[in-house]
Amino acid sequence: MTWNCGPCCKTDVNECIxxxxxxxxxxxxxxxxxxxxxxxxxxxxxxRKRSMxxxxxxxxxxxxxxxxxxxVAMKAALLIQRWYRRYLARQExxxxxxxxxxxxxxxxxxxxxxKLQNFFHDLLTHLSNIKPSxxxxxxxxxxxxxxRGLEPLPKDQLRLAAAEAELYRNTDPNEIIVEETYRGAHLxxxxxxxxxxxxxxxxxxxxxxHARYVLTIIHEARYFLRQMPNLSxxxxxxxxxxxxxxxxxxxxxxxxxxxxxNGLPSKDNPYVFNGDFVDRGIHSVEVLMxxxxxxxxWKDCVFLNRGNHEDFNVNLRYGFLKEIMYKYxxxxxxxxxxxxxxxxxxxxxxxxxxKVLVVHGGVSSTTDLKAIATVDRHQFxxxxxxxxxxxxxxxxxxRQVVDLLxxxxxxxxxxxxxxxxxxxxxxxxxxxxxxxxxxxLQLIIRSHECKVDGYEFTHNGKVLTIFSASNYYDVGSxxxxxxxxxxxxxxxxxxxxxxxxxxxKATIQQRSGLMEHSALRELKHHIFACxxxxxxxxxxxxxxxxxxxxxxDWCDIMERTVGLKVTWRLLCxxxxxxxxxxxxxxxxxxxxxxxxxxxxxxxxxTFLESLYRNKEALETIFRIMDKDGSGLISMQEFQDAxxxxxxxxxxxxxxxxxxxxxxxxxxxxxxxxxxxxxLEAFRLVDKTPSLDEKSPDxxxxxxxxxxxxxxxxxxxxxxxxx
Numbered sequence: 001m002t003w004n005c006g007p008c009c010k011t012d013v014n015e016c017i018x019x020x021x022x023x024x025x026x027x028x029x030x031x032x033x034x035x036x037x038x039x040x041x042x043x044x045x046x047x048r049k050r051s052m053x054x055x056x057x058x059x060x061x062x063x064x065x066x067x068x069x070x071x072v073a074m075k076a077a078l079l080i081q082r083w084y085r086r087y088l089a090r091q092e093x094x095x096x097x098x099x100x101x102x103x104x105x106x107x108x109x110x111x112x113x114x115k116l117q118n119f120f121h122d123l124l125t126h127l128s129n130i131k132p133s134x135x136x137x138x139x140x141x142x143x144x145x146x147x148r149g150l151e152p153l154p155k156d157q158l159r160l161a162a163a164e165a166e167l168y169r170n171t172d173p174n175e176i177i178v179e180e181t182y183r184g185a186h187l188x189x190x191x192x193x194x195x196x197x198x199x200x201x202x203x204x205x206x207x208x209x210h211a212r213y214v215l216t217i218i219h220e221a222r223y224f225l226r227q228m229p230n231l232s233x234x235x236x237x238x239x240x241x242x243x244x245x246x247x248x249x250x251x252x253x254x255x256x257x258x259x260x261x262n263g264l265p266s267k268d269n270p271y272v273f274n275g276d277f278v279d280r281g282i283h284s285v286e287v288l289m290x291x292x293x294x295x296x297x298w299k300d301c302v303f304l305n306r307g308n309h310e311d312f313n314v315n316l317r318y319g320f321l322k323e324i325m326y327k328y329x330x331x332x333x334x335x336x337x338x339x340x341x342x343x344x345x346x347x348x349x350x351x352x353x354x355k356v357l358v359v360h361g362g363v364s365s366t367t368d369l370k371a372i373a374t375v376d377r378h379q380f381x382x383x384x385x386x387x388x389x390x391x392x393x394x395x396x397x398x399r400q401v402v403d404l405l406x407x408x409x410x411x412x413x414x415x416x417x418x419x420x421x422x423x424x425x426x427x428x429x430x431x432x433x434x435x436x437x438x439x440x441l442q443l444i445i446r447s448h449e450c451k452v453d454g455y456e457f458t459h460n461g462k463v464l465t466i467f468s469a470s471n472y473y474d475v476g477s478x479x480x481x482x483x484x485x486x487x488x489x490x491x492x493x494x495x496x497x498x499x500x501x502x503x504x505k506a507t508i509q510q511r512s513g514l515m516e517h518s519a520l521r522e523l524k525h526h527i528f529a530c531x532x533x534x535x536x537x538x539x540x541x542x543x544x545x546x547x548x549x550x551x552x553d554w555c556d557i558m559e560r561t562v563g564l565k566v567t568w569r570l571l572c573x574x575x576x577x578x579x580x581x582x583x584x585x586x587x588x589x590x591x592x593x594x595x596x597x598x599x600x601x602x603x604x605x606t607f608l609e610s611l612y613r614n615k616e617a618l619e620t621i622f623r624i625m626d627k628d629g630s631g632l633i634s635m636q637e638f639q640d641a642x643x644x645x646x647x648x649x650x651x652x653x654x655x656x657x658x659x660x661x662x663x664x665x666x667x668x669x670x671x672x673x674x675x676x677x678x679l680e681a682f683r684l685v686d687k688t689p690s691l692d693e694k695s696p697d698x699x700x701x702x703x704x705x706x707x708x709x710x711x712x713x714x715x716x717x718x719x720x721x722x
Contacts, residue, residue: 275307
């Protein structure tokens with residue numbers, strides 16, 4: 001059997017470009033002696049042009065003419081079908097492997113953030129009884145947070161009003177002057193739909209909204225949200241439909257795509273935005289401002305729910321804080337302070353016609369809507385900290401909020417702690433069924449998880465996950481989606497989209513290739529961070545020093561050392577060289593792309609590896625110490641942090657010692673410690689032994705080589721100043 005591009009062509013289908021549209025496709029030919037063209041099919045070639053493909057088989061002279069076409073044509077059709085299904089299966093395996101890598105990395109990062117936050121919470125709890133002033137200074141970086149720190153919250157309205165006045169005084173937008181050179185949108189209340197269109201046009205032109213208008217919108221939104229209940233109530237009595245949008249994560253193009261396809265909010269086009277407006281994407285400020293402005297213009301038609309990323313302690317790690325500091329520099333501390341307070345006023349969920357519950361994460365076996373309705377949500381500036389001795393909320397109240405924001409559904413029955421993320425719960429179909437029956441609901445709509453197609457039904461269609469950020473992990477990784485609930489029965493209709501033109505035009509194979517390449521790149525970064533530990537394990541498994549290990553041993557070592565549960569066996573040929581005949585892996589090839597000359601010590605993990613492995617944790621620690629969000633640690637901030645750590649270690653340092661330490665870290669002697677100087681301090685105290693003694697000049701050159709290589713592999717981030 002041969003494949004031809006028509007009865008007049010003997011060219012391979014992958015090379016043929018001359019016979020598209022042949023006019024003899026639909027009839028058998030006798031022009032080719034001894035052969036018959038039995039089936040034609042239009043396929044898509046590598047260059048994305050379409051060609052007609054025929055299946056040519058030898059003639060069978062003894063078969064009756066009336067039975068020949070039907071029987072052989074069916075076999076040919078089955079052959080094409082089998083080939084195409086195998087192709088789709090291979091693409092699906094590649095996609096699932098890449099997806100597994102991305103999700104494992106994401107959950108590992110969230111788990112690390114929870115552990116780091118718990119560590120600092122333990123420090124504060126330990127220190128609160130010893131030196132309350134220092135604990136308060138670290139935990140409450142601004143007056144807005146002072147109401148929710150370790151000191152009891154004042155219950156009387158007078159003190160609450162005084163704190164509100166202090167917050168506004170510190171973040172008053174009227175004190176900020178708009179420069180004459182500013183060319184962005186000008187927004188002053190009362191806001192109208194014209195302001196929304198003006199802001200959209202300004203964002204399309206990539207203009208940054210002025211800090212004065214950012215603070216104006218935030219304060220107007222705060223005043224409005226304070227009047228909202230913990231669970232908003234939306235009705236479709238007038239519009240007969242409502243749209244639910246999932247995670248946006250700073251993807252402005254996706255939000256504009258939703259508005260383009262579905263229309264701007266209005267009385268006959270209401271919206272529910274289900275949290276996670278910020279972080280990860282580079283336009284988090286723009287997304288948040290546009291959503292808040294829409295809420296202020298259409299107050300009865302736009303509902304905003306809080307997500308787990310509407311939490312300042314999460315923003316420390318995932319980019320929103322850095323975006324504010326980059327775009328607004330001098331005014332960044334004011335915007336950060338006002339935004340932190342805004343988060344605590346966002347409702348925790350929305351009830352649509354008392355039939356559908358929309359929450360960001362999910363529910364648990366202990367979720368109680370009546371208890372949630374009475375919680376003082378303003379207490380929860382962050383939900384990463386469990387209630388302590390002096391907290392103004394109980395563990396039960398905290399648990400209710402955490403489960404709403406952090407939980408995930410699973411296929412198994414029951415309810416278990418969400419160990420993958422480090423917070424919330426895993427809830428099964430039985431938990432969903434019991435919850436819906438208890439409150440007479442028909443559906444739970446949640447977000448919180450990226451899905452390949454942007455949405456997914458689970459738990460027998462009773463739980464719908466909606467995710468609206470397309471290309472979330474990387475270009476081609478996933479579609480975005482929103483869901484419309486239509487009619488009196490609120491029937492869900494999901495609409496998928498991709499906001500990037502490059503992805504829309506890509507073929508299935510191209511999308512899979514882009515996603516796989518991105519996933520492997522991120523995975524190899526984590527492998528590099530564990531390079532020395534991996535080499536030790538490989539050498540221990542290879543006592544004869546053959547340079548090879550079994551595939552099974554390689555997979556076990558990678559999973560145990562890197563700490564990620566991914567499909568290592570399928571990924572092995574893409575990461576290292578494999579001998580398919582003997583089933584052995586040349587383990588040194590695992591590190592071919594990350595070999596650093598004169599940088600790796602054989603005695604243990606180098607500073608570079610440790611720094612890369614913990615760079616996000618170090619950056620989070622730096623942001624926590626930088627209480628005013630200026631991007632620099634002042635001497636007083638450094639003093640407070642050292643007092644905290646010294647008390648926890650039961651080895652307090654004297655003020656003179658702390659001042660000397662701060663001056664030694666402050667390389668440029670400007671009185672502040674920036675992030676590069678902060679990391680340089682860790683390099684200076686690195687105790688990794690080296691095999692050979694080196695001169696100071698050689699050490700400086702090696703340090704520069706390490707810094708340069710890390711800068712290249714880390715997207716251009718400067719590590720040291722030499």
